[in-house]
Amino acid sequence: xxxxxxxxxxxxxxxxxxxxxxxxxxxxxxxxxxxxxxxxxxxxxxxxxxxxxxxxxxxxxxxxxxxxxxxxxxxxxxxxxxxxxxxxxxxxxxxxxxxxxxxxxxxxxxxxxxx
Amino acid sequence: xxxxxxxxxxxxxxxxxxxxxxxxxxxxxxxxxxxxxxxxxxxxxxxxxxxxxxxxxxxxxxxxxxxxxxxxxxxxxxxxxxxxxxxxxxxxxxxxxxxxxxxxxxxxxxxxxx
Numbered sequence: 001x002x003x004x005x006x007x008x009x010x011x012x013x014x015x016x017x018x019x020x021x022x023x024x025x026x027x028x029x030x031x032x033x034x035x036x037x038x039x040x041x042x043x044x045x046x047x048x049x050x051x052x053x054x055x056x057x058x059x060x061x062x063x064x065x066x067x068x069x070x071x072x073x074x075x076x077x078x079x080x081x082x083x084x085x086x087x088x089x090x091x092x093x094x095x096x097x098x099x100x101x102x103x104x105x106x107x108x109x110x111x112x113x114x115x
Numbered sequence: 116x117x118x119x120x121x122x123x124x125x126x127x128x129x130x131x132x133x134x135x136x137x138x139x140x141x142x143x144x145x146x147x148x149x150x151x152x153x154x155x156x157x158x159x160x161x162x163x164x165x166x167x168x169x170x171x172x173x174x175x176x177x178x179x180x181x182x183x184x185x186x187x188x189x190x191x192x193x194x195x196x197x198x199x200x201x202x203x204x205x206x207x208x209x210x211x212x213x214x215x216x217x218x219x220x221x222x223x224x225x226x227x228x229x
Contacts, residue, residue, distance in 0.1 A: 101211065
């Protein structure tokens with residue numbers, strides 16, 4: 001079975017600075033998808049960024065980018081120019097490319113933005 | 116925009132009660148999911164459904180059942196609520212046809228069992 005590990009329960013960053021959230025995963029599959037989801041306080045979970053394992057190029061979405069290291073099974077999220085609205089729980093998630101379309105989530109990292 | 120709604124934001128029930136959590140999505144998604152979220156454990160899948168009347172167990176199905184009589188509605192049932200089922204429950208939906216689909220989440224139901 002696949003597992004996802006986020007080893008940083010909490011992180012904090014100064015507004016306008018850059019922060020990196022870590023995620024590692026364990027799988028024997030070669031084809032899969034990885035996601036970062038954001039859950040703001042008392043608000044719905046939304047997708048931040050996604051990465052296909054077969055793509056070597058790291059995904060980027062505006063201020064959000066990932067560092068995908070397939071051999072190391074690492075998938076970190078970098079947030080540049082941090083804003084107060086980035087404060088949230090961030091979850092890393094894995095999905096197999098075959099079979100059931102279910103997600104396996106990490107434990108989450110609570111990100112605080114200091115003004 | 117996809118909208119996933121859940122019947123209650125907060126719910127307080129007594130031990131032994133039968134509890135129904137309802138989830139409705141308005142985008143004709145085939146897949147629907149129920150997760151529970153606990154601090155330090157992330158989200159864990161309870162059950163999911165890829166079609167009407169179809170269901171599959173997730174990682175922690177014990178003590179729960181589900182019902183999907185209509186495509187847009189997916190219900191989670193706690194047959195006899197227990198205090199260890201106090202948690203945040205999240206519903207999600209997604210398209211089955213997309214290769215790299217996105218799951219859309221509801222706002223969650225915070226259930227307290229006393």
